[in-house]
Amino acid sequence: PQTIYLSEYTVPAYLVDHVDLRFELFEDGARVHSTLTIRRNPQGSELAQPLVLDGDSLTLEAVHLNGDELAPDAYEEHDGQLVVANVPEAFTLGVVTWIEPQNNTRLEGLYKSSGMFCTQCEAEGFRCITYYPDRPDVMARFRTRIEADRSAYPVLLSNGNPVEQGALEDGRHFVTWEDPFPKPCYLFALVAGDLVEKRDSFTTVSGRNIDLRMYVEPRNAEKCDFAMDSLKRAMRWDEEVFGREYDLDIFMIVAVDDFNMGAMENKGLNIFNSSCVLASQDTATDAAFQRIEAIVAHEYFHNWSGNRVTCRDWFQLSLKEGFTVFRDARFSEDMGSPTVKRIEDATLLRTAQFAEDAGPMAHPIRPASYMEISNFYTLTIYEKGAEVVRMIYNLLGPAAFREGSDLYFQRHDGQAVTTDDFVQAMEDASGVDLGQFRLWYEQAGTPVLTVSDDFDEARGIYRLTVEQAIPDTPGQTDKKPQHIPFALGLLGAGGESLPLRLSADDEAPQTERVLDLREPTQSFEFHGLSEKPVPSLLRHFSAPVRVNYPWTREQLLFLMSHDPDGFNRWDAGQRLAVDVIQSLIGQPDSAEIEPRLVDAYRHLLNDTDLDQALVAKMLQLPSEAYLVELSESADVPAIHHARERVLNHLAVALRDDLLACYERNQGGGDYQLTPTAIASRSLRNTALAWLLHIDDERGRELANSQFEQADNMTDRLGALRALVNSGFDEDRTRALDAFYERFSDDPQVVELWFSVQASSSKAGQLPQIHRLLEHPAFDWKNPNKVRSVVAVFAGQNLPAFHNPDGSGYNFLAEQVRRLDDSNPQIAARLVTPLTRWRKFAPTYGQQMKAALEGIRDKQSLSRDVYEVVHKSLA
Numbered sequence: 001p002q003t004i005y006l007s008e009y010t011v012p013a014y015l016v017d018h019v020d021l022r023f024e025l026f027e028d029g030a031r032v033h034s035t036l037t038i039r040r041n042p043q044g045s046e047l048a049q050p051l052v053l054d055g056d057s058l059t060l061e062a063v064h065l066n067g068d069e070l071a072p073d074a075y076e077e078h079d080g081q082l083v084v085a086n087v088p089e090a091f092t093l094g095v096v097t098w099i100e101p102q103n104n105t106r107l108e109g110l111y112k113s114s115g116m117f118c119t120q121c122e123a124e125g126f127r128c129i130t131y132y133p134d135r136p137d138v139m140a141r142f143r144t145r146i147e148a149d150r151s152a153y154p155v156l157l158s159n160g161n162p163v164e165q166g167a168l169e170d171g172r173h174f175v176t177w178e179d180p181f182p183k184p185c186y187l188f189a190l191v192a193g194d195l196v197e198k199r200d201s202f203t204t205v206s207g208r209n210i211d212l213r214m215y216v217e218p219r220n221a222e223k224c225d226f227a228m229d230s231l232k233r234a235m236r237w238d239e240e241v242f243g244r245e246y247d248l249d250i251f252m253i254v255a256v257d258d259f260n261m262g263a264m265e266n267k268g269l270n271i272f273n274s275s276c277v278l279a280s281q282d283t284a285t286d287a288a289f290q291r292i293e294a295i296v297a298h299e300y301f302h303n304w305s306g307n308r309v310t311c312r313d314w315f316q317l318s319l320k321e322g323f324t325v326f327r328d329a330r331f332s333e334d335m336g337s338p339t340v341k342r343i344e345d346a347t348l349l350r351t352a353q354f355a356e357d358a359g360p361m362a363h364p365i366r367p368a369s370y371m372e373i374s375n376f377y378t379l380t381i382y383e384k385g386a387e388v389v390r391m392i393y394n395l396l397g398p399a400a401f402r403e404g405s406d407l408y409f410q411r412h413d414g415q416a417v418t419t420d421d422f423v424q425a426m427e428d429a430s431g432v433d434l435g436q437f438r439l440w441y442e443q444a445g446t447p448v449l450t451v452s453d454d455f456d457e458a459r460g461i462y463r464l465t466v467e468q469a470i471p472d473t474p475g476q477t478d479k480k481p482q483h484i485p486f487a488l489g490l491l492g493a494g495g496e497s498l499p500l501r502l503s504a505d506d507e508a509p510q511t512e513r514v515l516d517l518r519e520p521t522q523s524f525e526f527h528g529l530s531e532k533p534v535p536s537l538l539r540h541f542s543a544p545v546r547v548n549y550p551w552t553r554e555q556l557l558f559l560m561s562h563d564p565d566g567f568n569r570w571d572a573g574q575r576l577a578v579d580v581i582q583s584l585i586g587q588p589d590s591a592e593i594e595p596r597l598v599d600a601y602r603h604l605l606n607d608t609d610l611d612q613a614l615v616a617k618m619l620q621l622p623s624e625a626y627l628v629e630l631s632e633s634a635d636v637p638a639i640h641h642a643r644e645r646v647l648n649h650l651a652v653a654l655r656d657d658l659l660a661c662y663e664r665n666q667g668g669g670d671y672q673l674t675p676t677a678i679a680s681r682s683l684r685n686t687a688l689a690w691l692l693h694i695d696d697e698r699g700r701e702l703a704n705s706q707f708e709q710a711d712n713m714t715d716r717l718g719a720l721r722a723l724v725n726s727g728f729d730e731d732r733t734r735a736l737d738a739f740y741e742r743f744s745d746d747p748q749v750v751e752l753w754f755s756v757q758a759s760s761s762k763a764g765q766l767p768q769i770h771r772l773l774e775h776p777a778f779d780w781k782n783p784n785k786v787r788s789v790v791a792v793f794a795g796q797n798l799p800a801f802h803n804p805d806g807s808g809y810n811f812l813a814e815q816v817r818r819l820d821d822s823n824p825q826i827a828a829r830l831v832t833p834l835t836r837w838r839k840f841a842p843t844y845g846q847q848m849k850a851a852l853e854g855i856r857d858k859q860s861l862s863r864d865v866y867e868v869v870h871k872s873l874a
């Protein structure tokens with residue numbers, strides 16, 4: 001496969017002003033008639049250029065130029081391109097293609113999911129529908145006529161507004177849609193199916209009435225309310241916080257079961273993976289509700305950040321994704337507990353994005369090259385990209401940031417632009433110099449801050465020295481220092497926040513400051529202190545960096561109970577737990593476990609004054625994946641064992657406190673989705689999980705009765721998970737059977753059922769995983785099912801996946817090879833755990849590498865998997 005470089009970007013030779021599409025949908029295929037109104041790009045080269053269109057898996061039936069059919073020798077069709085050599089300055093091009101959606105297992109372009117037709121065009125799926133200049137900087141107005149059998153496909157949808165509909169012969173009908181906004185073809189969508197419609201409406205800030213519609217399969221009719229309400233909250237929020245009003249008269253959401261990712265922001269017609277939009281109290285966990293709210297908002301927010309202003313090329317992907325994730329994160333902060341949301345985001349970043357940044361696929365948030373763009377829908381582009389926007393937000397302050405965002409939308413409305421255009425707008429609106437800051441877009445890798453300090457007692461000066469280093473990443477060495485906003489506070493011995501005087505005569509000192517790190521090494525002096533303070537560093541995770549500071553356990557315990565920054569309280573607890581677990585790795589079971597850890601957790605468990613949502617987060621021990629990420633040469637069984645020892649130790653010592661916590665959080669009353677109620681369920685289920693971890697009899701009774709009596713999925717699944725991970729074999733089997741029995745006709749709950757088992761070191765050893773794959777509810781063609789067993793096993797069941805005999809690795813390689821032909825995007829995602837082979841102790845790493853080589857040697861590898869595997873072995 002060929003590598004594409006940002007440096008080779010050239011403007012399109014031809015522009016498309018208008019696209020007229022006509023789809024004839026049949027059971028054995030679809031005929032697509034496309035008429036493009038094309039003209040030479042005035043910005044392009046002076047010389048006459050051939051017209052080059054992209055295509056993939058198409059059967060070409062006819063080509064017309066200005067209405068006349070072209071003879072086959074007037075064009076060439078090869079290597080995924082249609083080339084017409086002699087075209088005038090301006091013309092129409094008609095193309096007729098035949099495609100087979102019913103056989104499309106890649107789920108790119110037009111395909112079928114549970115009997116309905118649907119599309120996924122980002123990034124390069126439109127070329128699987130018809131020949132087209134498939135690049136985001138070609139923006140056109142689309143008119144789409146869909147024709148299909150009326151009884152099988154009563155609902156026919158596309159972007160924009162319906163302008164015409166009617167009956168055709170043979171029981172067929174048609175609907176024509178017109179989208180007034182020019183858009184790149186990756187935002188095109190079509191849906192045809194037998195769907196129920198849920199209606200609502202929204203009045204915009206300027207008084208326009210918007211028709212809101214959800215289309216789902218009849219069996220899901222009762223699972224739409226939450227997404228619809230989330231949509232309205234998001235629409236209001238975007239008006240209030242970003243001044244963005246919706247622009248079409250209709251906004252539609254469709255749920256489909258077979259979808260490669262979470263959802264897609266097609267103009268006016270968002271298509272969702274069922275699991276990211278459908279919910280009811282009985283079937284969705286709290287986490288699922290929160291995810292749905294966030295994704296519905298995210299896709300809606302794209303209407304401005306992505307659709308009205310889009311990307312010039314795919315290297316600019318973070319322009320829309322990083323910005324939109326930042327927007328949805330702030331929305332979620334406003335809807336729930338901001339500290340908890342921040343903790344969740346930082347956890348994801350530190351566990352998974354840092355790992356990506358330290359691995360063979362590391363890339364800057366604006367990559368310089370790629371082979372397959374689908375591989376770059378990454379945590380780096382999305383989550384690190386969002387952190388970079390958040391840093392700009394914090395550097396500018398809320399008011400100037402809003403001015404920057406307004407300027408960006410106004411300046412670039414209707415355009416396809418670059419990340420630099422975004423930064424420029426922020427700079428122009430605020431006057432803040434973001435020159436050095438731009439390196440965040442170019443340099444890959446996670447900056448490491450090494451902090452040291454000393455206290456000059458005689459002068460009352462506390463000096464903090466910060467060194468920054470950015471590790472080498474593939475193709476990038478000797479990096480320049482970046483501009484890093486470093487938020488901190490200093491605490492006195494009594495836990496009070498100390499004034500931060502950067503000079504002796506600072507009259508109005510703050511108690512929290514953001515230091516601008518710009519040099520390889522910088523020192524800061526804090527004056528007027530009478531004792532050496534405890535530093536609270538990188539508050540609220542002010543930059544996506546690692547911080548090394550030689551914290552003592554005393555200091556961490558102190559910060560855990562005194563830091564006024566909730567995020568850093570949590571962080572101190574995590575660092576303490578990490579330190580304790582790490583110190584036990586490879587030690588005999590007789591090695592003592594830090595006694596102060598038990599005291600700290602007991603204090604937390606009983607601290608009803610502290611925000612219970614924060615307590616619930618603080619009680620979660622660092623995950624195995626995070627411990628792996630932190631190690632130099634990971635020995636997973638040893639990490640697992642050390643972590644289990646700590647968990648058991650805590651559960652035994654705190655047994656009575658856990659029971660009390662469980663009782664206190666018994667719930668009762670109606671199911672609510674407030675932060676308090678969510679925290680309470682989280683505490684109750686954590687207590688239960690810990691009790692079952694030590695096979696406590698009382699815990700067993702509680703789990704069984706909670707499992708049977710729960711009135712919501714969070715509690716039912718919490719009890720199931722606790723039982724599955726206990727040593728009570730009979731209860732486990734009984735609960736799993738009962739759960740399946742009850743929910744077997746609900747694919748989303750069956751996914752939960754699969755993943756509870758696949759993630760469990762008790763119920764998810766390889767032979768059991770094989771049984772899950774043979775289960776009648778498992779389906780290789782459904783990405784959610786594949787993820788819930790295969791990806792969950794490899795990503796969340798670390799001791800089973802890293803079985804020293806290598807069986808877990810070979811298993812994963814086998815599934816990747818199997819999926820590579822049918823769905824390369826999903827196959828390439830599944831490879832991820834193996835790509836980290838250098839991170840593991842050699843006996844493991846070498847076997848992982850061998851499994852990768854086994855994938856590499858498969859005949860005819862997809863471009864997706866080829867790129868990941870070859871880069872990982874390089």
Ligand code: B3K
Pocket residue numbers: 122123261263264265298299302321374377
């Ligand atoms: N933009 C889509 C992701 C498309 C992924 C294509 N492989 C969803 C989103 O980020 O909102």
Ligand code: ZN
Pocket residue numbers: 298302320321324
């Ligand atoms: Zn997005």
